[in-house]
Amino acid sequence: MKIIDIRATTVTVPLEAPLRHANGCHWGRFVRTVVEVETDDGLIGLGEMGGGGESAESVFRAMKSYLVGHDPARLEEMRFLIANPTASLYNNRTQILAAIEFACLDILGQKWGVPVCDILGGRLQDRVPFASYLFFRYSNHHDGSGEVRTIDQLVAHARELKKRYGFTSHKMKGGVFAPEYELECYRAVAAALDGDRFRFDPNGVWSAETAIWFGQQIEDLRNDYLEDPVFGMNGMRRVREKVRMPLATNTVVVNFEQLAANVLDMAVDVILLDTTFWGGIRQCIKAAGVCETFQLGVAVHSSGELGIQLATMLHLGAVIPNLSFAADAHYHHLTDDIIEGGKMSYENGSIAVPARPGLGVKLDREKLAEYAELYRRLGSYPYDQDPLRPGWTPTIPNNRWADPNDERRPIL
Numbered sequence: 001m002k003i004i005d006i007r008a009t010t011v012t013v014p015l016e017a018p019l020r021h022a023n024g025c026h027w028g029r030f031v032r033t034v035v036e037v038e039t040d041d042g043l044i045g046l047g048e049m050g051g052g053g054e055s056a057e058s059v060f061r062a063m064k065s066y067l068v069g070h071d072p073a074r075l076e077e078m079r080f081l082i083a084n085p086t087a088s089l090y091n092n093r094t095q096i097l098a099a100i101e102f103a104c105l106d107i108l109g110q111k112w113g114v115p116v117c118d119i120l121g122g123r124l125q126d127r128v129p130f131a132s133y134l135f136f137r138y139s140n141h142h143d144g145s146g147e148v149r150t151i152d153q154l155v156a157h158a159r160e161l162k163k164r165y166g167f168t169s170h171k172m173k174g175g176v177f178a179p180e181y182e183l184e185c186y187r188a189v190a191a192a193l194d195g196d197r198f199r200f201d202p203n204g205v206w207s208a209e210t211a212i213w214f215g216q217q218i219e220d221l222r223n224d225y226l227e228d229p230v231f232g233m234n235g236m237r238r239v240r241e242k243v244r245m246p247l248a249t250n251t252v253v254v255n256f257e258q259l260a261a262n263v264l265d266m267a268v269d270v271i272l273l274d275t276t277f278w279g280g281i282r283q284c285i286k287a288a289g290v291c292e293t294f295q296l297g298v299a300v301h302s303s304g305e306l307g308i309q310l311a312t313m314l315h316l317g318a319v320i321p322n323l324s325f326a327a328d329a330h331y332h333h334l335t336d337d338i339i340e341g342g343k344m345s346y347e348n349g350s351i352a353v354p355a356r357p358g359l360g361v362k363l364d365r366e367k368l369a370e371y372a373e374l375y376r377r378l379g380s381y382p383y384d385q386d387p388l389r390p391g392w393t394p395t396i397p398n399n400r401w402a403d404p405n406d407e408r409r410p411i412l
């Protein structure tokens, strides 16, 4: 079997409302590049890549000369072909490798008549549990709905997500407002959903001192972990000395060098594996093996997925024995998807691992065309900027917080 073509289509799919985060905002939609890898026996494998509000179409076009004629089963060779460590100093292609790996695994699963998780060791569970993902949100500029800014709005939003999807673990994304205000917010959610589990993630924008203070204020709650309170392993190490709860990261341990450094001088307890950041599902499984050996916790990170990437997260979650936390997903903030059958559904806070051969998802061509057209109309957006704070720079540590009394809504 040989690869004969690679196609990429940029789509933008609306969110219920703009999601605010420490470094900016998802401006009311995700921009994703959908990748199709076609083989000489007529199979088409699907991949997906993010890119912080921008299209990645051109890089996949450039990869065609590398990959046409290549056997999609030779995945380990492909790792060096696309992203060998020295060449990666010039062109960081880790996420491109990931999207191509997803598509090749999808092809192999279809060819062999098995779901991807069966190629990767076999499923240990049929459903993967997810955490709610609570964001501060601007209101939707079309109808004014969806704002999450006040404590009451946040608690109501958390209750609503729990009721609709059945989540029992709740992740709150902070780093937007002053830590004192966000502490009140987090404690209010924990009080409202007593008995559930909680995690907080300010995306690494606090100083070590702020992180230590915040961590100590929440030690009495049922925390899964405190995620990336500061940026950098040395800072994490300082916080870990003074705060009595596990620390987690999806930013400072995203490759094997960093994982080794963390094992040799522990800074982080729980590693959030991202199928794109690590360069594919298989790299994540390897990393989970290292974590198993050193008894580090493992969770699944979300980088803002549509259904194709969500499928990779489900197949990953199905096969790793040490997945000890609910996975993250932005997925429920989306209004639609580009896969056949529409959005995958949650039940009791979990999503079923696809059972059909390959990744188990197919493109809905009409939806793909609809959201590709929407991208052509709206274009990219700067993920690391806040639409209502022109001129603001997300420094680390940050001390210029947004104002929770600011009721404006951006016209996007």
Ligand SMILES: [Mg+2]
Binding pocket: 201, 203, 227, 228, 249, 250
């Ligand atoms: Mg995070």
